Amino acid sequence: MEGQVEGFISTDAQVESDNWSLRLAAYDAWIAEVERSLVNEECLQWRLCKLPVLISQESNVLVLKRALDFLLVGVAKAAVSAPLGESIAKSVVTKIGLKPLYEKIEAVMERFVECGRSDVAIDCLLSGSQNKAPHIASACFEIIASLTKILSVRKLDTVKLLNFAVSGLENRSVVVRKAAKVLLIEIGKRTGPSLLSTLQGVKPIVMNEVLSELASDVNKPDCQQPANALKEGVPSAPSESITVQSAEPVDVLKLLPPSFYDDVKSNSWSVRMNAMEKFLNLLEANPLLDPKASYGCIISELAALLSKERNTGVVNVVAKCMAILARSLKKRLPLLSKILLPALCLRMKDKKSALMPSLSEALDAVMETTSMEASCSLIVEALNSKYVGVKAQTALMLSRRSGKVVF
Known part of the structure; x- marks a missing residue:
């Protein structure tokens, strides 16, 4: 003392x-x-x-x-x-x-x-x-x-x-x-x-x-509406969330605005928030993602943004995007868990209660894309973390998965 x-x-x-x-x-x-x-x-x-x-x-x-x-x-x-x-x-x-x-x-x-x-x-x-x-x-x-x-x-x-x-x-x-x-x-x-x-x-x-x-x-036309809506001339409500969903697999990456990757790196949190909300709306409107699309770049961007982002609202949106991507792609993209899990586990050190629901949901969704055996080393590392939050949230995740462990 x-x-x-x-x-x-x-x-x-x-x-x-x-x-x-x-x-x-x-x-x-x-x-x-x-x-x-x-x-x-x-x-x-x-x-x-x-x-x-x-x-x-x-x-x-x-x-x-x-x-x-x-x-x-x-x-x-x-x-x-x-x-x-x-x-x-x-x-x-x-x-x-x-x-x-x-x-x-x-x-x-x-x-x-x-x-x-x-x-x-x-x-x-x-x-x-x-x-x-x-x-x-x-x-x-x-x-x-x-x-x-x-x-x-x-x-x-x-x-x-x-x-x-x-x-x-x-x-x-x-x-x-x-x-x-x-x-x-x-x-x-x-x-x-x-x-x-x-x-x-x-x-x-x-x-x-x-x-x-x-x-x-x-x-203005909503760039976040489903791909089929633009082709078939289906109007979308400009100030409401998109409810029309595509019935076919969609490559949502092609629907992103050209400035998306620059916007998520912007110095302004509001620009980053706007970019991520556009991506989230696209994912929600098109739950069936094209498994043949190249998701490596967007997943890496999400992991990097989650690791360094200070804005609570942006972090929540990023976590929601991760959860939807994981649920849609499931095990079709082996690299998804390898890229996202380290970023999610480290972010659990944050003590803000407002972040835990979305981060926990994303962590559970990403874990569904891999096996306990494949992620064993990362889980052990998280359980031995110096951050109490990382240990606690990892333990909670394991307890939630205890009834459906896949080896």
């Missing part, structure tokens, strides 16, 4: 050092302690309380990135009060104008949403949208627009968001006006265009552009 206290005091002093490399190393140590569960709740809360001042005073981009990394893992482990959350969010927004930090800041705000502090995140971003610097104001509007995609309508203060968006449309800067218009469009997608048409103070030409964008989004 004494050694831990001394180490804690040492990193506390180090994080305020004049040497940026020492500050960087201090954050690395803090992150490692959280990931290995070597720090207690009280110590973690104390460190989070220091962050607002540390972030506000920090000027080195590399150190700021690491501070935000610590914030991401810290907020996921500790309960953050509204005052502390507001203080942290305000300090983070002050750095939003730094382009290298944009993705990290977007991830932090998303983490606040996941932890039930969406009001804190959006209020601080709305305040930042009034900044006189165009690059700061526009970045705030853009992140708010992204957050509206993952928030339920009842959690959105629509009136407040619309008022700020309308004020942004009057900004002198083109980039701010453009970002404010994007926010209006996203709100319209969630609440319907009828609410937007009642707004006062919006120039008719701008409102027409917004309504036209909404109309085109609703009426």
Whole structure:
């Protein structure tokens, strides 16, 4: 215990050092302690309380990135009060104008949403949208627009968001006006265009552009519909999930948009989410997959994305895609289990309860494509993992399969 206290005091002093490399190393140590569960709740809360001042005073981009990394893992482990959350969010927004930090800041705000502090995140971003610097104001509007995609309508203060968006449309800067218009469009997608048409103070030409964008989004052909629907001219409901299913094996890979593989590697989680949702919809609409198609590349992409993805929503969609692929292809693709099982087992170290149902479902489905004998070495390795979650979820998987083991 004494050694831990001394180490804690040492990193506390180090994080305020004049040497940026020492500050960087201090954050690395803090992150490692959280990931290995070597720090207690009280110590973690104390460190989070220091962050607002540390972030506000920090000027080195590399150190700021690491501070935000610590914030991401810290907020996921500790309960953050509204005052502390507001203080942290305000300090983070002050750095939003730094382009290298944009993705990290977007991830932090998303983490606040996941932890039930969406009001804190959006209020601080709305305040930042009034900044006189165009690059700061526009970045705030853009992140708010992204957050509206993952928030339920009842959690959105629509009136407040619309008022700020309308004020942004009057900004002198083109980039701010453009970002404010994007926010209006996203709100319209969630609440319907009828609410937007009642707004006062919006120039008719701008409102027409917004309504036209909404109309085109609703009426555009759905690239996710089944292959036979396009051939036979069967219309699909644009805003509803696809219910028509193909009766013949389909190579869904040919139906993916050309930008799919670039999109899943995008720095923006919303782009990655959109790409994976398109793939999921294709799989759900075409449960009979063509066994002759080349799935090696897509399976490798799914495994890589699952291993490094931080966004909970994206991870859930990836896991669902894995489960459907495994159930459809069964044992026709021997490499499927060899590629996906290591990624799934390692991801089980994540302690987020929201991920366990989809990950467990994917793990069970992939295990159905192989035998216990073939996967024995990987299972033993998982049971001996240093991560408690990996051990526990592997044991649960074995218990579920105990009545139908195939050797």
